[in-house]
Amino acid sequence: MSAPRRGKPPRHFVDLSAAERGEAMAQAGQPAFRAKQLATHYFSHLTTDPADMSDLPAAGRDELVGTLFPPLLAPIRTLTADAGTTVKTLWRLHDGVKVESVLMRYPGRATLCVSSQVGCGMACPFCATGQLGLTRNMSAAEIVEQVRLAARALARGEIAGGPGRLSNLVFMGMGEPMANYAAVLAAVRAFIAPQPEGFGVSARNVTVSTVGLVPAIDKLAAEGLPVTLALSLHAPDDALRRELVPITTRWTVDEALDAAKRYYDATARRVSIEYALIRDMNDQGWRADMLAEKLTARGRGWVHVNPIPLNPTPGSIWTASEPAVEAEFVDRLRARGIPTTIRDTRGSDIDGACGQLAAEEGP
Known part of the structure; x- marks a missing residue:
């Protein structure tokens, strides 16, 4: 066949x-x-x-x-962690390619991490998805189907904790959302449209991440949608950031931060700065100070930093920072008045980093 x-x-x-x-x-x-x-x-x-659908004529x-409603996603593997409240699913799409989504249930909320591309073209060396390369963009319906299936599982009580409702959506799965702008925006509109034309999720509970595609950030700012922007920065200095996020040779750290600040000015939505802490690479105290200086130079109250303990991929030279180093990095940011919260890294025991399951399964 x-x-x-x-x-x-x-x-x-x-x-x-x-x-x-x-x-x-x-x-x-x-x-x-x-x-x-x-x-x-x-x-x-x-x-x-x-x-x-009994209200439709037989x-x-x-x-x-x-x-x-042609079938778009079929589950291949499902792994659970955290007493069943974290569920990672590997999906096969219509053409045989694979993507992942992760459902995380917390007291009072449930968050789905969705994919927007099959693979990713950003080539970040510490990221499992980045090492897969880009196969293709996902359609709006393929993105939305991840949400429907997760919402259905929660509603049916299939996730530990009993029946519930999907409340938060984050584009932090496979792919660079801003590189698939039209489909991602269409999906976002379906997320937030009132029922029955959408899922009725609050726009404030939708997060769109990007490595810093400046024109797309400005385009999103003009859409009039108060979603949260997450900028994956990972380094405050251009030399290191070009190594960690190769696409950023096109835009400097300052240009990315300026775009993020423009987004805040347009939407009044505080921007999240994502910063994967990598041992002996970007976790030095002086880099925390440099990051703080760049953020405070653009004002107060517009940003929140999320340091992320790196979830290493098998065979990678990249690994998480030591706890004491992580703590000092956070303390230095907070000392400068920058709200900082260590990102909860759920699912580390089930290949939590997006792309790991797809890489294991192969084509």
């Missing part, structure tokens, strides 16, 4: 505009209001099973649903 051809996913209901959904109904010989019924089943009832129901 030949391998499926990699390429554009089949057209899905989520990928259609309101007008296109109306046209799809007309082509199927259905009244326009059927589109709202389908949206209700997908975004509110979290189902694509025609057997659940005649032609299976064909209509099958046409508009």
Whole structure:
């Protein structure tokens, strides 16, 4: 049997505009209001099973649903940690490629880390996904399907802790979200649109991360969506950052931070600075001081720093900082008045770094 051809996913209901959904109904010989019924089943009832859609006429129901909701993701492996409250899933897409998502349940909230690309083209050497290279962008529907399936698992009580609701979404899975801007933005709009046209998640609970693609940051700032921006900085000096994040040869640290500050000015949403602490590489005290100086030079109250203990990948020379070094780095930032919180690194015992499962499975 030949391998499926990699390429554009089949057209899905989520990928259609309101007008296109109306046209799809007309082509199927259905009244326009059927589109709202389908949206209700997908975004509110979290189902694509025609057997659940008893308000649709039986005649032609299976064909209509099958046409508009083609299967996009199939689970390959599911690993759990933290007494079942952290669930990592490796998905196979329509063309056989693989992506990962991680559902993390906390008291009072549940967060899904979603992927936006198959692999990543940013080539950060300490990142498992970066070492895979970029295969292709994901469609808006492929991104959104990760969310529907996680929300369904929570609603059905399949995650430890009983039935619950998905409250937070972060684009910190595989890929550089800003390099797949149109699909990511369409997915974000589906996340935050009120039911039944979307999941009804608060825009303030959606985080879009980037390594610092400056034009895309400015473009997002102009969208009028109060989502949180997370800038993966990883170094305050250009020489080291070019080594850790090769794409940043196009934009300096100062240019990335200026764009992040413009985002804050436009949205009033405090920016998160992501900083993976790597032993003997970027965790020196003087680099904490340099980072603090650059952030405070742009004002107060606009930024929050998240140092991340590196989740090393097998065979990598990159590893996490010593606890004492990590503590000093955090203390130096806080001493300069910068809100700083160590990122919770869940799932380290289940290949928590995005890309590890996909790399293990192979093509």
